[in-house]
Amino acid sequence: MSEHLLSIEGLGITFGGLKAVDDVSFTVRPGEIVSVIGPNGAGKTTLFNMISGIYLPGRGKVMLGGEDVTGLAPNLLAQRGMSRTFQNLQIFQSMTVLENAIAGYHLTERGSVLADLLNLPGSRRRAAAAAEGARALLARVGLDRAADREAGSLSYGALKRLEIARALALSPKILLLDEPAAGCNAVETEEIDHLIAEVAASGVAILLVEHDMKMVMRISNHIVVLDHGEKIAEGEPAAISRDPAVIAAYLGTEAGETADA
Numbered sequence: 001m002s003e004h005l006l007s008i009e010g011l012g013i014t015f016g017g018l019k020a021v022d023d024v025s026f027t028v029r030p031g032e033i034v035s036v037i038g039p040n041g042a043g044k045t046t047l048f049n050m051i052s053g054i055y056l057p058g059r060g061k062v063m064l065g066g067e068d069v070t071g072l073a074p075n076l077l078a079q080r081g082m083s084r085t086f087q088n089l090q091i092f093q094s095m096t097v098l099e100n101a102i103a104g105y106h107l108t109e110r111g112s113v114l115a116d117l118l119n120l121p122g123s124r125r126r127a128a129a130a131a132e133g134a135r136a137l138l139a140r141v142g143l144d145r146a147a148d149r150e151a152g153s154l155s156y157g158a159l160k161r162l163e164i165a166r167a168l169a170l171s172p173k174i175l176l177l178d179e180p181a182a183g184c185n186a187v188e189t190e191e192i193d194h195l196i197a198e199v200a201a202s203g204v205a206i207l208l209v210e211h212d213m214k215m216v217m218r219i220s221n222h223i224v225v226l227d228h229g230e231k232i233a234e235g236e237p238a239a240i241s242r243d244p245a246v247i248a249a250y251l252g253t254e255a256g257e258t259a260d261a
């Protein structure tokens with residue numbers, strides 16, 4: 001448990017003179033739930049995008065399992081054990097729930113398109129294994145009975161869980177979740193809480209960006225706080241919630257603009 005799985009070392013990026021993220025470092029261990037919080041514009045999404053290979057960092061390193069993965073493309077990161085979900089749902093609404101879960105297995109696949117077209121035995125075997133794995137994932141996120149429904153007919157909370165199921169298809173060591181509870185009601189948020197806790201309990205590290213402060217305080221083992229691109233605090237939820245620098249950062253933003261705590 002003590003080994004660091006993800007190590008963020010002095011990450012930074014500048015957009016047209018603005019230091020969107022400046023010298024941010026922290027670590028995540030297997031099975032740990034780490035949340036990144038901060039007022040609007042603090043740099044959370046930009047940090048996430050650098051860690052997950054969408055932006056090339058201007059400075060610093062991303063180490064995954066002791067290997068330097070800075071700037072690797074998302075599909076290569078997925079092969080090395082990092083998956084992510086996005087703030088805006090990336091679900092194929094007109095496909096079934098099962099087909100969406102199966103899509104997660106094809107993210108990094110090297111199988112030949114020609115082999116698939118010719119329906120060769122290898123392709124058939126891969127497809128059968130993906131379907132079987134996808135059904136197991138749907139059961140894990142409580143969607144097994146919805147497998148054959150069109151994804152577009154699901155509730156918002158169920159779609160969020162489907163997205164997490166798809167991200168789990170490649171058996172990641174670390175899962176990056178960008179606002180998993182955004183747009184969810186209290187019951188749906190609680191279901192997502194339980195799912196995240198269950199995934200972490202299975203040994204997968206979780207890195208979370210979330211605006212729902214009550215959820216963050218409930219489920220995080222460790223919280224990293226950003227303000228104006230810089231890390232201003234990190235620690236356990238109880239300590240973070242009474243940290244004067246954190247309180248000042250949130251009070252400094254427009255009233256009601258940040259957490260719903």
Ligand SMILES: Nc1ncnc2c1ncn2[C@@H]1O[C@H](COP(=O)(O)OP(=O)(O)OP(=O)(O)O)[C@@H](O)[C@H]1O
Binds near residue numbers: 015039042044
């Ligand atoms: N592609 C970009 N080009 C220029 N500036 C950007 C870009 N992306 C983000 N920024 C700026 O960088 C800063 C950090 O933005 P970022 O979206 O990372 O913050 P955030 O903490 O995720 O905010 P929110 O909570 O509102 O999602 C902001 O000042 C933003 O305007």
